[in-house]
Amino acid sequence: xxxxxxxxxxxxxxxxxxxxxxxxxxxxxxxxxxxxxxxxxxxxxxxxxxxxxxxxxxxxxxxxxxxxxxxxxxxxxxxxxxxxxxxxxxxxxxxxxxxxxxxxxxxxxxxxxxxxxxxxxxxxxxxxxxxxxxxxxxxxxxxxxxxxxxxxxxxxxxxxxxxxxxxxxxxxxxxxxxxxxxxxxxxxxxxxxxxxxxxxxxxxxxxxxxxxxxxxxxxxxxxxxxxxxxxxxxxxxxxxxxxxxxxxxxxxxxxxxxxxxxxxxxxxxxxxxxxxxxxxxxxxxxxxxxxxxxxxxxxxxxxxxxxxxxxxxxxxxxxxxxxxxxxxxxxxxxxxxxxxxxxxxxxxxxxxxxxxxxxxxxxxxxxxxxxxxxxxxxxxxxxxxxxxxxxxxxxxxxxxxxxxxxxxxxxxxxxxxxxxxxxxxxxxxxxx
Amino acid sequence: xxxxxxxxxxxxxxxxxxxxxxxxxxxxxxxxxxxxxxxxxxxxxxxxxxxxxxxxxxxxxxxxxxxxxxxxxxxxxxxxxxxxxxxxxxxxxxxxxxxxxxxxxxxxxxxxxxxxxxxxxxxxxxxxxxxxxxxxxxxxxxxxxxxxxxxxxxxxxxxxxxxxxxxxxxxxxxxxxxxxxxxxxxxxxxxxxxxxxxxxxxxxxxxxxxxxxxxxxxxxxxxxxxxxxxxxxxxxxxxxxxxxxxxxxxxxxxx
Ligand SMILES: Nc1ncnc2c1ncn2[C@@H]1O[C@H](COP(=O)(O)OP(=O)(O)O)[C@@H](O)[C@H]1O
Ligand SMILES: [Mg+2]
Numbered sequence: 001x002x003x004x005x006x007x008x009x010x011x012x013x014x015x016x017x018x019x020x021x022x023x024x025x026x027x028x029x030x031x032x033x034x035x036x037x038x039x040x041x042x043x044x045x046x047x048x049x050x051x052x053x054x055x056x057x058x059x060x061x062x063x064x065x066x067x068x069x070x071x072x073x074x075x076x077x078x079x080x081x082x083x084x085x086x087x088x089x090x091x092x093x094x095x096x097x098x099x100x101x102x103x104x105x106x107x108x109x110x111x112x113x114x115x116x117x118x119x120x121x122x123x124x125x126x127x128x129x130x131x132x133x134x135x136x137x138x139x140x141x142x143x144x145x146x147x148x149x150x151x152x153x154x155x156x157x158x159x160x161x162x163x164x165x166x167x168x169x170x171x172x173x174x175x176x177x178x179x180x181x182x183x184x185x186x187x188x189x190x191x192x193x194x195x196x197x198x199x200x201x202x203x204x205x206x207x208x209x210x211x212x213x214x215x216x217x218x219x220x221x222x223x224x225x226x227x228x229x230x231x232x233x234x235x236x237x238x239x240x241x242x243x244x245x246x247x248x249x250x251x252x253x254x255x256x257x258x259x260x261x262x263x264x265x266x267x268x269x270x271x272x273x274x275x276x277x278x279x280x281x282x283x284x285x286x287x288x289x290x291x292x293x294x295x296x297x298x299x300x301x302x303x304x305x306x307x308x309x310x311x312x313x314x315x316x317x318x319x320x321x322x323x324x325x326x327x328x329x330x331x332x333x334x335x336x337x338x339x340x341x342x343x344x345x346x347x348x349x350x351x352x353x354x355x356x357x358x359x360x361x362x363x364x365x366x367x368x369x370x371x372x373x374x375x376x377x378x379x380x381x382x383x384x385x386x387x388x389x390x391x392x393x394x395x396x397x398x399x400x401x402x403x404x405x406x407x408x409x410x411x412x413x414x415x416x417x418x419x420x421x422x423x424x425x426x427x428x429x430x431x432x
Numbered sequence: 433x434x435x436x437x438x439x440x441x442x443x444x445x446x447x448x449x450x451x452x453x454x455x456x457x458x459x460x461x462x463x464x465x466x467x468x469x470x471x472x473x474x475x476x477x478x479x480x481x482x483x484x485x486x487x488x489x490x491x492x493x494x495x496x497x498x499x500x501x502x503x504x505x506x507x508x509x510x511x512x513x514x515x516x517x518x519x520x521x522x523x524x525x526x527x528x529x530x531x532x533x534x535x536x537x538x539x540x541x542x543x544x545x546x547x548x549x550x551x552x553x554x555x556x557x558x559x560x561x562x563x564x565x566x567x568x569x570x571x572x573x574x575x576x577x578x579x580x581x582x583x584x585x586x587x588x589x590x591x592x593x594x595x596x597x598x599x600x601x602x603x604x605x606x607x608x609x610x611x612x613x614x615x616x617x618x619x620x621x622x623x624x625x626x627x628x629x630x631x632x633x634x635x636x637x638x639x640x641x642x643x644x645x646x647x648x649x650x651x652x653x654x655x656x657x658x659x660x661x662x663x664x665x666x667x668x669x670x671x672x673x674x675x676x677x678x679x680x681x682x683x684x685x686x687x
Binding site: 130246304325327328330331333335336337338345346350353398427429 | 468514518521522525526530531532533534535545549550580594595
């Protein structure tokens with residue numbers, strides 16, 4: 001009976017764990033060799049990695065960076081490593097990388113897209129990270145107009161006139177809101193549109209004659225390569241998220257007309273392949289527009305890509321909205337918040353947080369889908385690769401070029417994916 | 433009880449409900465409800481599950497819409513006019529069974545959000561008020577935490593404080609303790625009792641009969657969407673009139 005009555009009369013201090021429970025050995029035992037199946041998988045994976053490295057490693061290590069033709073490359077490899085040996089010929093990248101990145105943008109103007117890229121990083125700062133001063137948001141807001149001017153050139157007064165529309169909207173809102181709240185909002189939407197249609201261009205012309213200042217104008221067909229992909233991709237990303245949120249909200253609306261329009265829009269554009277929309281952008285739109293109107297082809301593509309992606313985005317956001325308990329809406333209502341306040345302060349922050357993986361997945365998909373513009377004979381990087389390979393000097397080369405293009409896209413998409421993980425971690429407040 | 437002196441019922445009408453009916457689709461959930469609440473009253477609403485208690489108090493701040501009759505809160509009639517609804521909602525606080533705190537905001541942000549955006553109080557002042565009420569519900573040290581880090585009882589007290597920050601004239605409670613573990617019920621009830629003793633007009637849906645006896649001046653019993661019986665607590669518990677009330681009381685008070 002003695003042992004059932006056992007009590008500890010002196011408390012024990014914690015002791016060091018046995019060595020088998022700590023360190024690298026333990027990690028390997030637990031993660032790599034925890035059982036027969038796991039051990040077999042580990043060995044198989046090791047063998048697989050070995051085969052890949054053994055195949056690609058030598059090829060990469062014998063790479064040639066300076067040569068002017070593929071034949072020259074091969075000769076150099078054989079001369080230094082022996083008869084029949086193969087090596088990577090990155091000389092083609094060395095010689096043609098500018099073309100893959102900038103397309104047919106004039107060489108002496110490469111500084112313009114480069115500067116745009118740098119400014120884009122600055123503009124992204126306050127959007128992506130809360131520790132960047134909030135004042136910079138003004139620059140982020142103006143950035144699209146700045147980028148447009150830098151890339152396409154023309155008079156500086158056009159982007160200035162375009163941005164003035166927001167002043168027009170604000171003024172209309174300020175003047176008419178005291179008369180009637182709804183009227184103020186409607187005016188704030190209609191006034192800038194009217195301004196853009198009728199006043200913007202003449203105003204820019206007047207200013208340009210008064211104070212001429214501008215950059216050399218470029219045509220859209222001079223755009224190409226990764227520059228083209230990123231212009232379309234970044235614009236699509238920037239515009240599709242807000243549009244997608246509005247569509248998702250519209251789909252939940254109690255107003256029949258709003259709801260039906262949004263559902264039709266979402267289902268319509270989701271059910272059509274992007275290529276079809278791109279063909280519509282390149283061919284059909286011109287039939288519908290009044291003859292003589294010139295509607296830039298890149299702008300048309302951006303609109304189509306945005307619409308297409310927004311339809312997907314709307315469904316992702318709707319998923320996030322559906323994940324919110326009703327109680328959140330009720331608590332917001334009970335506190336007296338109005339619809340837009342509740343959406344902005346309570347609903348969207350939570351719904352978007354849940355949808356981050358889906359949203360970023362869409363962004364990445366959109367970015368890679370920009371290569372589809374080659375079907376409407378815009379010069380995306382892959383199209384340029386094809387034309388480089390069509391050259392006599394580089395005929396027969398392909399791995400090196402595709403690796404380069406792949407890395408370019410990866411360099412854009414991978415940070416997006418990492419950022420989404422960072423954001424998820426940062427916004428995690430539910431402590432489940 | 434010295435503080436109980438403040439628990440006086442005035443003649444001023446806080447809520448007036450006349451001939452109110454509500455349907456969910458074809459289901460007649462509230463039937464001919466007539467009810468007057470004077471300022472300073474502490475009313476406990478009880479009744480079997482599904483009898484329409486939640487629906488009734490949710491009609492008072494228009495979380496649910498009634499189809500017939502009239503609801504006047506603080507002199508404002510609830511119609512589809514959004515302005516009136518917002519006005520009533522900012523005067524009426526509500527505490528839910530499942531707290532419904534905003535999980536993405538800290539406790540302090542939960543408390544200051546509505547004062548800042550609805551009442552347009554400067555952030556600093558709103559935070560001062562928030563800290564005052566957090567002290568009152570005895571958890572000022574949790575201000576910087578997130579709701580997920582608090583116990584159920586603490587979360588419900590935060591929810592009460594959040595409503596109080598809007599300086600409401602009427603408080604509605606929908607089973608505020610029924611999602612809580614037994615040891616946390618008391619801390620929430622104590623907060624509510626304190627509130628009652630300060631003279632707040634309250635309507636509480638609850639089955640805590642101890643609370644009803646301590647602070648309520650009237651108990652309303654609902655069944656099948658109707659007010660079946662109402663009386664002051666002592667009479668209600670000791671001398672129930674209708675058979676439904678007797679049955680209900682025997683079930684919740686034990687044998
Ligand atoms: N949104 C709703 N749609 C349809 N029926 C509902 C809805 N909410 C509640 N009900 C029904 O109305 C009745 C009363 O509900 P409720 O007021 O929540 O009861 P209580 O709070 O007294 O338990 C119940 O039968 C319930 O099923
Ligand atoms: Mg209920």
